Amino acid sequence: MSAAIATTALRKVYPAPPNGRRQRGMPAPARDGGVVALESLDLEVGEGEFFGLLGPNGAGKSTTIGILTTRIRPTAGSALVAGEDVVRHAPRVRQRIGVVPQRPNPDRGLDVTENLVFHAAYFGVSRGEAEQRANRLLETLSLAERRTARVDELSGGQQQRLMIARALIHEPEVLFLDEPTVGLDPQARLALWDILRELHDAGRTIVMTTHYMEEADQLCERVAIVDRGRLLALDTPARLKARAPGGTLVILTLDGDAGDAAARARGLAGVERVESESATVRAFAARGGEVIPALIRAAEEAGRAVTDIPLREPSLETLFISLTGRRLT
Amino acid sequence: MSGAAVATGDAKARPRVRRSRVFLALLQRDLRVARKELPFFLIRTTLQPLLFIVVFGFLLPRMGFMRGNYTSALLPGILAVSLTFASIQSVALPLVQDFGFTREIEDRLLAPVPTRLVAAEKIVAGVIQGMISALFVMPVARLIMGPIPGLTLSHLPLVVLVVVLGATAFSALGLLLGTAISPQQIGLMFSIIVAPMIFFGCAYYPWTGLAAVPVMKYAVLANPLTYVAEGMRGALTPSIPHMPVAATAGALLLLSAVFWGLGLRSFERRAVG
Numbered sequence: 001m002s003a004a005i006a007t008t009a010l011r012k013v014y015p016a017p018p019n020g021r022r023q024r025g026m027p028a029p030a031r032d033g034g035v036v037a038l039e040s041l042d043l044e045v046g047e048g049e050f051f052g053l054l055g056p057n058g059a060g061k062s063t064t065i066g067i068l069t070t071r072i073r074p075t076a077g078s079a080l081v082a083g084e085d086v087v088r089h090a091p092r093v094r095q096r097i098g099v100v101p102q103r104p105n106p107d108r109g110l111d112v113t114e115n116l117v118f119h120a121a122y123f124g125v126s127r128g129e130a131e132q133r134a135n136r137l138l139e140t141l142s143l144a145e146r147r148t149a150r151v152d153e154l155s156g157g158q159q160q161r162l163m164i165a166r167a168l169i170h171e172p173e174v175l176f177l178d179e180p181t182v183g184l185d186p187q188a189r190l191a192l193w194d195i196l197r198e199l200h201d202a203g204r205t206i207v208m209t210t211h212y213m214e215e216a217d218q219l220c221e222r223v224a225i226v227d228r229g230r231l232l233a234l235d236t237p238a239r240l241k242a243r244a245p246g247g248t249l250v251i252l253t254l255d256g257d258a259g260d261a262a263a264r265a266r267g268l269a270g271v272e273r274v275e276s277e278s279a280t281v282r283a284f285a286a287r288g289g290e291v292i293p294a295l296i297r298a299a300e301e302a303g304r305a306v307t308d309i310p311l312r313e314p315s316l317e318t319l320f321i322s323l324t325g326r327r328l329t
Numbered sequence: 330m331s332g333a334a335v336a337t338g339d340a341k342a343r344p345r346v347r348r349s350r351v352f353l354a355l356l357q358r359d360l361r362v363a364r365k366e367l368p369f370f371l372i373r374t375t376l377q378p379l380l381f382i383v384v385f386g387f388l389l390p391r392m393g394f395m396r397g398n399y400t401s402a403l404l405p406g407i408l409a410v411s412l413t414f415a416s417i418q419s420v421a422l423p424l425v426q427d428f429g430f431t432r433e434i435e436d437r438l439l440a441p442v443p444t445r446l447v448a449a450e451k452i453v454a455g456v457i458q459g460m461i462s463a464l465f466v467m468p469v470a471r472l473i474m475g476p477i478p479g480l481t482l483s484h485l486p487l488v489v490l491v492v493v494l495g496a497t498a499f500s501a502l503g504l505l506l507g508t509a510i511s512p513q514q515i516g517l518m519f520s521i522i523v524a525p526m527i528f529f530g531c532a533y534y535p536w537t538g539l540a541a542v543p544v545m546k547y548a549v550l551a552n553p554l555t556y557v558a559e560g561m562r563g564a565l566t567p568s569i570p571h572m573p574v575a576a577t578a579g580a581l582l583l584l585s586a587v588f589w590g591l592g593l594r595s596f597e598r599r600a601v602g
Contacts, residue, residue, distance in 0.1 A: 014602075071438065072602040095346065095441035105431040109362035109423075115436075118361075121354035122440035124346030166436060 003080075004174050004205040005045035005068060010077035012038040012063050012229075037063040039229040040077065045207060045222075047173075050200045052220030053209040054316065056326070060229040061209035062102060065178045068207070069099045082173050095123065098167030100177040104159035106151040112138070112162060113147050116169050123170035130169065137165040141195065157188035164195065175199065177208040181215060193219060213316040217241075225320060232323045237316060244319040248288030252281040252295055253308040260302035268294045275325060282321065351442045352450055358437070359454035363419070374415035374462045378407045379469060385533065386474040400474045402569050405561035406532035411466040412492060413499040413557055416459030417523065420451050420503030425512045428599050438600050448504060448596035452589065455500030460492060479568035487564040487574060494581035495557035501585060502553065504592030508599045530554025535562060537570040556580040 013034040038060045045051045053061045066072030068081055070090040079086045082096040106115050113134050120130035138144045141161040146154060154162065160180065167175060177196070181189045196219055200206055210216050216223045217237045225233045225240070233240055254261060262276035265283055270291045273284040281299070285291045288311045299306050312318045320326075363370060386403050389395045427434035437447050471477065482488070510518050530552045531539070536559050539546035549555045560577035562569050 066602060069439070070601075071435075091441045091443055092345075094439050097439075099435075099439055101432075101435060103431055105433050105435050107358075107433055107436055108426075109365065110358070114361070118354065118358045119436050121357070122351055122437060124350050124354075124441075 002047050003044045004047045004049070005043065005051075005079070005081050005207065007041050007043045007064075007068075007079040008077055010038055010041040010043075010064070010067060010079055011075050012036075012060075012067065012072065013075045036229050038067075038074075041226075041231055043224060043231070043234075045205065048200075048203050048205055050196075050206045050219055050221045051208070052216040052223040053207070053226060054211065054213070054216045054223050054320070055209075055226040056211055058228070059211075059226045061211075061226060062178055063229075064226070065099075065176050065207070065209055069097055069176050070094055071099075096173045098170065098172035098175045100160075100163045100167045100175070100180050102178040102182065104156070104163050106154075106159060106162055106166070108151055110151070111147075112143065112149050112151060112154070115151060115162060116165055119166050120169045125170055133169050133171075134165070137168060141165050142191075157184050157191075160184060160188070160192065161195075164192075168199075172204075174205040174207065177206065179209055179211070181210070181212065189215075213320070217316055223316065225316070225323065227320075227324050227326075233319065240316055240319055241314050244284075244314045244316075244322060247284070247286050247314045249312040249318040249321065250283045250285060250288050250292060250295060251308075251310050251312065252283070252299060252306050254279045254281065254299055254304040255307055256304055258299075258304070261299040261304050264298040264302055265295055268298060271295070273322070277325065284318070284322065346441055348442050348446060351440050352446055355437060355440070355447060355450040356454055359450070360457065362423075363454070363458055370415075370419070370458065371462065371465055374418055375411055375466050375469075378411045378414070378466055379473075381410075381533070382407055382470050382473050386470065390474075398478050398569070400477050401479045401566045402535045402538075402562065403533065404470055404474065404477050404480065405565045405569075406534075406558045407470055408463050408466060408565070409495065409530070409554060409558040409561045410527055410532045412459045412463040412496055413554055414523070414527065415462030416455045416496045416499040417503040417506070419458035420455035420500045421507035421510075421515070421518075424451065424504070424507030425510075425515050428508065429512050434600075444597050444600050445593050447600070448593045451504055451596070452497065452500040452592065455503055456493065456496040459496035459500065463492065477566070479566045481565065481567070484564050484567065488561070490578060491557065491560035491564050491574075491581070494578060494585055495560065498553055498557075498581050498585040498588055501588035501592045505588055505595050508592070508595040526552055526554050531558045535559070535569055536572055553581075553584050556584070 013036050016034050041064060053064060055061050063072060067074045067079055067086060070086050070093050073087060081093045084092040086093050107118070110118060116134035116137065117127065117130045120133065121127065138147055141164060143158060143161055143165065146158060151159065151162065181192055184192065196206060208220065220237060222235065223237055223240060224231055233243065256279060258276040258279050258281045262274050262281045265271060265281060266274045268291060270287065271283050271285050275282045283291065283295055292309065296306050385395065386400050390399065438444060440447060506518055529549055531549055532554060536546070536549065536555060539549065556577040559572035560574060560581065562571040563574040563577060
C-alpha cells in the first residue's frame with residue numbers, strides 16, 4: 001500500500017488560553033502552560049483509502065486535519081500529504097487536496113455557481129472548464145436548481161453539499177472532511193454518505209473526522225480512535241469491534257456510589273470486566289442478557305437500587321468506552 | 330525522512346499553477362464583490378467628504394467666512410480623505426467578516442500559493458477601490474465648489490505617484506487593523522483611530538498653516554494622512570504652500586513599506602494556526 005498521507009511524531013501545543021477558557025473535555029495543560037492538542041501522532045493513510053478519525057470533541061481530530069490541510073502549523077514532527085511536506089511545501093500540498101470544513105464557510109459575497117468557479121480559478125482552472133465542472137457537480141449534488149442562489153438562501157444541508165462541490169471542483173487527490181454531517185438531518189446525512197461512497201468508489205483518498213460511531217463504521221475502511229491528543233487504536237471497523245472486551249456492555253445506573261456494587265460484580269460468572277464511576281457500573285460480558293439478574297442482585301446486596309440498565313452491542317462505541325472509560329458524545 | 334514510500338500518482342505530471350494567475354483570480358473575486366455593492370461602497374466612503382465639501386467648500390465661502398482660495402487647499406485634502414478612507418475600509422471591513430465566526434476566507438487560504446500572496450492581493454484590491462472613490466469625488470467636488478483657483482492636472486505623473494503611494498500605505502494599514510483587531514472592536518477602531526486621523530491629517534487645512542500652532546505642526550507629522558494630503562496639494566494645486574513633494578513621497582514610501590510588512594505578518598498570524 002502506498003501512502004497518500006504519512007505523519008511522524010506529529011505534535012501540536014497551543015499557547016495557553018486566558019484563564020478559565022479551557023473547554024470541557026479539552027486536554028490538560030502541558031508543563032509550559034500550553035494546551036497539548038496532539039501528543040505524538042504516527043499515521044499512514046493509503047492511496048484510495050477511506051480513513052476515519054474517530055473521537056470526542058477535543059480529541060485532536062480537527063487539529064490533525066488542520067495540520068494536514070496546511071491550516072495549522074505543527075509544533076513538532078512532520079506530515080506528508082501526496083508526498084509533499086505540509087510545512088515546507090504548503091502551496092504544493094494545497095494544490096492536491098480538497099477540504100470540507102466543519103462549519104460551511106461559503107464565500108457570502110458570491111452566488112452558488114460563483115463560489116465554485118472562483119474557487120476553481122484559485123487553482124488555475126480555466127473559466128470554461130470550471131463552469132462545466134460546476135454544472136456537473138451541482139447536478140450530482142442536487143443543487144442544480146440553486147445555481148444562481150445567494151448562499152445565504154441555502155439550507156444547512158445544501159450549504160454542506162456546496163462545500164463538497166467546492167472541495168472537488170479542482171479535482172484533488174485527497175479529500176478531507178471535518179465532521180461533515182454535524183448539524184444535518186438524518187435524510188441529508190444518508191444522502192451525504194452515498195456521495196462519499198461514490199467518491200471513494202471512484203478511487204479518491206478520503207480522510208474524515210467524526211464523533212459518530214455509526215458513521216465511521218459504515219463508511220471507513222480503517223478507523224483511528226483518538227482521544228485527548230493520543231492515538232488509542234487503529235484498525236478496520238470489524239477488527240476494532242472484535243477487540244471490544246467481552247462483547248456486550250451492560251451499564252447499570254445506581255441510586256448512589258457504585259464502588260461496592262462493582263466489587264461484587266467482579267466475581268460473577270460470565271462477567272469479563274467491570275468498571276465503575278460514581279453511580280455507574282459498566283460490565284462487559286459475552287452474553288449480556290444472562291448476567292443481568294446477577295448484576296442487579298450484586299447491586300442490591302451492596303445496598304443500591306438499579307435505576308437504569310441499558311445494553312450496548314459490540315460496537316466501536318463499546319470499544320471506545322473500554323479504552324477511555326468515557327462515552328463518545 | 331524520504332518520500333520514497335509516498336506515491337504521488339499522476340500528480341507529479343500536473344503542472345504547477347502560476348502565482349500570477351492565482352493572484353489575478355483573487356483580485357477578480359474582490360472586484361466582483363466590490364462591483365456588486367458599488368453604490369453602498371461609494372456612499373460609505375464618499376458621503377462624509379462630500380458633505381464636508383458642501384459646508385466648507387460651498388456654504389462657508391458663500392457666507393464670506395472663508396477666503397476664496399480655501400477651496401484650493403481643501404480639494405486636494407478631500408481627495409486624500411476619500412482615497413485613504415476608502416482604501417483602509419475596503420481592506421479592513423471585509424477582513425473582519427472573512428476572519429470572523431465562519432472564516433469565509435478559508436477558500437482563498439486554500440489556494441495553492443503562499444499565504445502572503447493572498448494578503449498582498451487584499452492590499453492591491455484596496456488600492457484600486459481607494460482610487461475609484463477618489464475618482465468619484467473629484468468631479469463632484471469640482472461641481473459643488475465651482476472653479477478652483479490654481480488647480481492643475483499638468484503634473485499628472487506626480488498625482489498618480491501620490492495616489493498610488495497613499496492608497497498603498499492605507500490599504501496596508503487596513504490589512505494590519507483588519508487582522509489585528511477583533512470584530513467587536515472594529516467600530517471603535519474607526520471612532521478612535523480613523524476619525525482623529527482624518528481631522529488631524531492636514532486634509533482640511535494646509536500643513537504650513539499650522540505654523541500658527543507649532544505643537545500641532547510637529548504632532549501631525551506622525552499622521553500618515555498628512556503626507557497624502559500635502560502630496561496631493563503639491564501635485565494638484567502646487568501654488569498653495571505645501572510640504573516638499575520629495576519629502577511626502579519619501580514618507581509615504583516608508584510608511585507603505587512598514588505597514589505592508591506589519592500587515593502581511595499580522596495576516597499570516599491570523600491565517601495559520
